[in-house]
Amino acid sequence: MASHTGELSTHGPAVRVQDLHRSFNEAGGVLNGLDLEIAPGEFVALLGRSGSGKSTLLRSLAGLDRGVAGTGRVEVPEKVSVVFQDSRLLPWKRVLDNVTFGLRSSDASERGLQALDEVGLAGREKAWPHELSGGEQQRAALARSLVRDPELLLADEPFGALDALTRIRMHTLLRKLCEVHRPAVLLVTHDVDEAIVLADRVIVLDGGVVRHDARIELGTRRSQADPAFARLRAELLAELGVEDDHDAAPRPAVGRLSERAAS
Amino acid sequence: MASHTGELSTHGPAVRVQDLHRSFNEAGGVLNGLDLEIAPGEFVALLGRSGSGKSTLLRSLAGLDRGVAGTGRVEVPEKVSVVFQDSRLLPWKRVLDNVTFGLRSSDASERGLQALDEVGLAGREKAWPHELSGGEQQRAALARSLVRDPELLLADEPFGALDALTRIRMHTLLRKLCEVHRPAVLLVTHDVDEAIVLADRVIVLDGGVVRHDARIELGTRRSQADPAFARLRAELLAELGVEDDHDAAPRPAVGRLSERAAS
Amino acid sequence: GPKLELTAALPDEPADGTVLRVGDPATQVALETSGAIDDLDIDIEWANITGGPKTLEAFRADAIDIGSVADIPPLFAHWTGTDVRIVAARETVDPETHPTYELGVAPGADVTSIEDLEGKKIAYSPGQAQGALVLNVLREAGLSQDDVELVEMQSVDDAFSIALGSKQVDVAPLQQALVKTYLAKYERDGATTIESGVRDDAWTLYAPTTVLEDADKAAAIKEYVAAWAEAQLWISEHPDEFAEAFYVDHEGLSPEDAKYVVDAYGQYAVPTSWDDFIARHQVTVDTLVEGQDQEPLDVSTIYDRRFEKAIAAALEGEGSQ
Amino acid sequence: MAVTTLTAPARRAISSGTEDVRPTRRRLGPGKPIRFGGLIGIAALLAAWVVGSATGLLDPRTLTEPWTVVATAETLIENGRLQESLVTSGIRAALGLGLGVAVGLVLALVSGLSRVGETLIDGPIQVKRSIPTLALIPLLILWLGIGEPMKVITIALAVFVPIYIHTHNGLRTIEGRYAELAETLGVSRTEFIRHVVLPGAMPGFLLGLRFAVTSSLLALVVVEVINATSGIGHMITLASSYGQTDIIVVGLVVYALLGVSADAVVRLIERKALSWRRTLAS
Amino acid sequence: MAVTTLTAPARRAISSGTEDVRPTRRRLGPGKPIRFGGLIGIAALLAAWVVGSATGLLDPRTLTEPWTVVATAETLIENGRLQESLVTSGIRAALGLGLGVAVGLVLALVSGLSRVGETLIDGPIQVKRSIPTLALIPLLILWLGIGEPMKVITIALAVFVPIYIHTHNGLRTIEGRYAELAETLGVSRTEFIRHVVLPGAMPGFLLGLRFAVTSSLLALVVVEVINATSGIGHMITLASSYGQTDIIVVGLVVYALLGVSADAVVRLIERKALSWRRTLAS
Numbered sequence A, B: 001m002a003s004h005t006g007e008l009s010t011h012g013p014a015v016r017v018q019d020l021h022r023s024f025n026e027a028g029g030v031l032n033g034l035d036l037e038i039a040p041g042e043f044v045a046l047l048g049r050s051g052s053g054k055s056t057l058l059r060s061l062a063g064l065d066r067g068v069a070g071t072g073r074v075e076v077p078e079k080v081s082v083v084f085q086d087s088r089l090l091p092w093k094r095v096l097d098n099v100t101f102g103l104r105s106s107d108a109s110e111r112g113l114q115a116l117d118e119v120g121l122a123g124r125e126k127a128w129p130h131e132l133s134g135g136e137q138q139r140a141a142l143a144r145s146l147v148r149d150p151e152l153l154l155a156d157e158p159f160g161a162l163d164a165l166t167r168i169r170m171h172t173l174l175r176k177l178c179e180v181h182r183p184a185v186l187l188v189t190h191d192v193d194e195a196i197v198l199a200d201r202v203i204v205l206d207g208g209v210v211r212h213d214a215r216i217e218l219g220t221r222r223s224q225a226d227p228a229f230a231r232l233r234a235e236l237l238a239e240l241g242v243e244d245d246h247d248a249a250p251r252p253a254v255g256r257l258s259e260r261a262a263s
Numbered sequence C: 001g002p003k004l005e006l007t008a009a010l011p012d013e014p015a016d017g018t019v020l021r022v023g024d025p026a027t028q029v030a031l032e033t034s035g036a037i038d039d040l041d042i043d044i045e046w047a048n049i050t051g052g053p054k055t056l057e058a059f060r061a062d063a064i065d066i067g068s069v070a071d072i073p074p075l076f077a078h079w080t081g082t083d084v085r086i087v088a089a090r091e092t093v094d095p096e097t098h099p100t101y102e103l104g105v106a107p108g109a110d111v112t113s114i115e116d117l118e119g120k121k122i123a124y125s126p127g128q129a130q131g132a133l134v135l136n137v138l139r140e141a142g143l144s145q146d147d148v149e150l151v152e153m154q155s156v157d158d159a160f161s162i163a164l165g166s167k168q169v170d171v172a173p174l175q176q177a178l179v180k181t182y183l184a185k186y187e188r189d190g191a192t193t194i195e196s197g198v199r200d201d202a203w204t205l206y207a208p209t210t211v212l213e214d215a216d217k218a219a220a221i222k223e224y225v226a227a228w229a230e231a232q233l234w235i236s237e238h239p240d241e242f243a244e245a246f247y248v249d250h251e252g253l254s255p256e257d258a259k260y261v262v263d264a265y266g267q268y269a270v271p272t273s274w275d276d277f278i279a280r281h282q283v284t285v286d287t288l289v290e291g292q293d294q295e296p297l298d299v300s301t302i303y304d305r306r307f308e309k310a311i312a313a314a315l316e317g318e319g320s321q
Numbered sequence D, E: 001m002a003v004t005t006l007t008a009p010a011r012r013a014i015s016s017g018t019e020d021v022r023p024t025r026r027r028l029g030p031g032k033p034i035r036f037g038g039l040i041g042i043a044a045l046l047a048a049w050v051v052g053s054a055t056g057l058l059d060p061r062t063l064t065e066p067w068t069v070v071a072t073a074e075t076l077i078e079n080g081r082l083q084e085s086l087v088t089s090g091i092r093a094a095l096g097l098g099l100g101v102a103v104g105l106v107l108a109l110v111s112g113l114s115r116v117g118e119t120l121i122d123g124p125i126q127v128k129r130s131i132p133t134l135a136l137i138p139l140l141i142l143w144l145g146i147g148e149p150m151k152v153i154t155i156a157l158a159v160f161v162p163i164y165i166h167t168h169n170g171l172r173t174i175e176g177r178y179a180e181l182a183e184t185l186g187v188s189r190t191e192f193i194r195h196v197v198l199p200g201a202m203p204g205f206l207l208g209l210r211f212a213v214t215s216s217l218l219a220l221v222v223v224e225v226i227n228a229t230s231g232i233g234h235m236i237t238l239a240s241s242y243g244q245t246d247i248i249v250v251g252l253v254v255y256a257l258l259g260v261s262a263d264a265v266v267r268l269i270e271r272k273a274l275s276w277r278r279t280l281a282s
């Protein structure tokens, strides 16, 4: 187990998934016997192709797939918080009420305001969700999730709609909160750099199982300049089917797309 | 004008925006006198912070902001196609019908099937939108937009929910279609690399105006290994407020978030 | 109260606290206007309910004890299994010139007497007094149902006068109140009314037998019918006061219309012997039995003639004073 | 860090013999539909009627006993009155329903898609629906006579109101984003109506249809008062002026049967036609 | 590459004097609401009545002339009948509406959120609504007498059906994603109802309320036939049994006024309460 989760490891893993199968139709399974353990306090990044079943896995862990056929064993802590792939703000509640919805502590609205401040939405607490830009909605959803100190945080591409600077800020915020509350985190991302920077461990989902499981041993200052960083990055991208040279494909005159992309 | 748009430049720009103001409330404008010209066939990437008004600008160009207060002059071609920030598939239509919706040619459904194939959704044409994963929905929306040969393509983060490999494939596809049909393109993205790889020109929106306008002169093979690429990247990231070293922030013990992020 | 056989003599006094629930607004108004209501020894709870279906409904739901209707509703009550008895009867002094109903004739329909009805379209509402009237008229005219075209429709509100006015039917029975408005509207187009030529002046009070088997209620009804009889006579003697109090204040008619209606209905008589009344009723019953396939009925069995004597006693007592 | 209680419901196993343990999470939605659940309530109602009548709690003079109703229904079927009435009323209701739905739909589209249309149409329809149908009958008799056209049109008038209001409302509450999308796709107005408005307003329309079906049945009671010699409404009206409770109750049972089955059919259509929705119900 | 035609509508300029040229795009939605648009249609209807009567196109025997109606209304106001009727009916309708809305709402919640509740409640309500209110009156008289309680409850029975059906439908068609969200936030059932179900079902409820309000008014005509001495419904019934067309029309005009204003109020509430929505209408 990763160093900073060691002190909790005696209690067993926070998440234990055994032989998980899920399928939406007869044609084929989306998850085909997936096994996964996440230690308490561990930060796991989940990579995988579009359509590989990342969201399906998260929904299993969140207990939101009652209607989906499948078998397997899923054990999760009691307090699970989910950042959905869509921001899923209740359209009839203003932003602050969305963030504090379900919070029962007396200082709920202060905490909500603080969370909004932290995600850069100070002053927008009275806005309706539809008045927010895409990235602002995503940050509001993030604030809603962070404000409630979960034992397990499931985040489905929480930074997808954010620009580089805002994204860095959110990374910092997330790391800070993880330092303090030490939830287990399973974060879906498409950004390999983000995965390496944030996570203790990166897993790649493919064919319905965990194809790749890499512990990240880069210390706390992780720089793209670090050759180990670049090596890890190349390794993960290769796992995802991409050569490291970002977008090496030339502007094609004509030609089969998939051949080119795979080359 | 960029070389490959030269032959059309005698017809004047495809898009001309003059002194565009837009505001949602008295507090302050989102667009404050923005000027922009896009030549026919030119590919412009639009960067900007979350909430800086990128979508607002796109909606202005698409003629979808009737209700929004503001002044200015917007001229656009007749055939405009929009990829919205949300994928905006009609929930009551199956994927193929969503893609071909409004297409009047007799081979609409063949073209739709081909477009679905190209975005990697072959065989999913009979699925309902809610049965698609986030990235699949985004690709279906992309297919819908590409299948109709617009004169101007407005795309609001069309690749945000895609993994690295799929994203590269979509880049290739988009470039290929641009080669063939030569639409003017305004593409919003948060990924600086993507902007540099795809675009003829990158503009940065800030404070409601175009703060930065950079023509990209890297030729057709653009590699991150190229030092010019890295320079441009650093320049744009700086423009967005980020040092090049991707996520240099250390895992903070405590501390003011924004200070750290800005450092 | 204690059970009372239907044949047993009527007790004189109801027990204290007996409340009689009466659906008879016209009498209520007459009693109030004449002041006679103060002389009543019984407690009455008035309900603003009249007409066959409504009173029958109220009987079944045990919401009223006694209702005020024409001669048809007690028959249908009987035929549909609610055991009722007629406890009072009223007729018109001069029924030929003061009919309750006239036959409205549509503009352009060539009908001047009931003999002309042959081959005509007649609005017919089975189950209502108007329906019985039509059958009675046909009988008087010597026609069968096959000689005319009966157009089945319920006489709800002013449906009949509208059907006449728009020439959907040639003939329809109209109550006096509607005769006036019908003629006012369509006389200039050629609309007329003719007399029906049959007596339609029978009016009754009736009560469920379950009520009459209650000694206290029966005693109260005995008091009530007496007061009722006097009220009917008072109405006949004070047409203007009654018109004002009932038709204008209670029913919302204009004073002219109220006067017209009161004049049209003429003076009431409360027979102290019901023999003729019952005989005429039997004719109607037989007509209905034949015309509507009802079960034969000896109508005298649904009269409670103990009240005949009570009424007679009251009126004679009055006369002797 | 406590692990939540886990249940092992016997779910259908993909590979036989494997376990299926999922996190239990308090279900907030209504859960799975109970098969034929709708019938249970009706059965309970029926049972209450039978028991109430048998024990004498329900006075047979108020509500005829079920067995009497069955006997009366048998008589009515034997002498053919019930079937005849059903056919007559069925045709009237169907014609009125068809006409009313068509008119309501067209008016809703006109009024829903153009503010000018709305200005002219919406007010009068609100006036119309505030006025009891019964009160309109005299006017309709004057204009349309007392024949079948009057009856069908009166039913249509009762039917078109819920269709109009629900479709108009359904249409107006289509998400604006879809209209935006259609605008950018450059679709024609017809295509917009066919592919966006109608499917988007479909849930509203179908809810309206549920009311329209019942309205068409209820309107029968009103129209069959006039110049009708058969029909369920006529049967009930006639029976109630005679006070024939048993026949009335037969009529009401027929009404209930028709109403409930028509409603069930519309709800089935709803489930099929709106299978694309992901709602609390699904 | 042709540039689309451009219009320069005189929009409110932020910085004065600057132009505002936007791409014209075929508008597919209904556009901006016309202020007091609803009244225009009603005014047109009124005008048609006035003109029709003045020119003799509308036979006064069919539809009383507006001026006669005004005169009759004045008389009715002078002798106090109209006000008295309005007050009596108003109280009845309001009580019935309140009761019906409360009952409908509670039943809809129970039936909408639990399948067991639905099983027991939904069927009987479908039966109830297939049965003409008029036919229920005998039973209600039996159980409740002929006084005010019977009248109020009959109105409530007419009112609760649309409230129930619309709220139930609104509730069931809340997007499942929001229930999922609530489940992951670990909210209690009460919070779920308060913060997700009620606001989510609000559009449905308010549509139901529009029908409920009209139903409560229409039910007056039915209940005020029984043992009533004043009320708008009683006034109309009485007038029609005496053929007093002018009073009937006064009654209908009052109905129209009440109905249209009540509807307008509910729609105003709708606009305010649902301002968070982004629909074709907005």
Ligand SMILES: Nc1ncnc2c1ncn2[C@@H]1O[C@H](COP(=O)(O)OP(=O)(O)OP(=O)(O)O)[C@@H](O)[C@H]1O
Pocket (backbone or CB within 6 Å): A024, A025, A030, A048, A049, A050, A051, A052, A053, A054, A055, A056, A057, A085, B130, B131, B132, B133, B134, B135, B136, B161, B163
């Ligand atoms: N409700 C559903 N019905 C049918 N198929 C579904 C359903 N939900 C998901 N799928 C399919 O299951 C596969 C996995 O979907 P999932 O959403 O888990 O992908 P993902 O890894 O999250 O992808 P993305 O990165 O694009 O969000 C996809 O091919 C998708 O089309």
Ligand SMILES: Nc1ncnc2c1ncn2[C@@H]1O[C@H](COP(=O)(O)OP(=O)(O)OP(=O)(O)O)[C@@H](O)[C@H]1O
Pocket (backbone or CB within 6 Å): A130, A131, A132, A133, A134, A135, A136, A161, A163, B024, B025, B030, B048, B049, B050, B051, B052, B053, B054, B055, B056, B057, B085
């Ligand atoms: N309908 C609206 N009402 C009020 N404010 C709005 C509305 N739409 C957008 N805004 C505000 O205008 C600003 C610009 O929004 P816009 O959607 O253009 O941002 P963006 O650049 O697209 O951001 P993102 O990258 O997060 O999508 C934001 O601050 C947003 O909150």
Ligand SMILES: [Mg+2]
Pocket (backbone or CB within 6 Å): A054, A055, A056, A085, A156, B133, B134, B135
């Ligand atoms: Mg996903």
Ligand SMILES: [Mg+2]
Pocket (backbone or CB within 6 Å): A133, A134, A135, B054, B055, B056, B085, B156
């Ligand atoms: Mg945006």
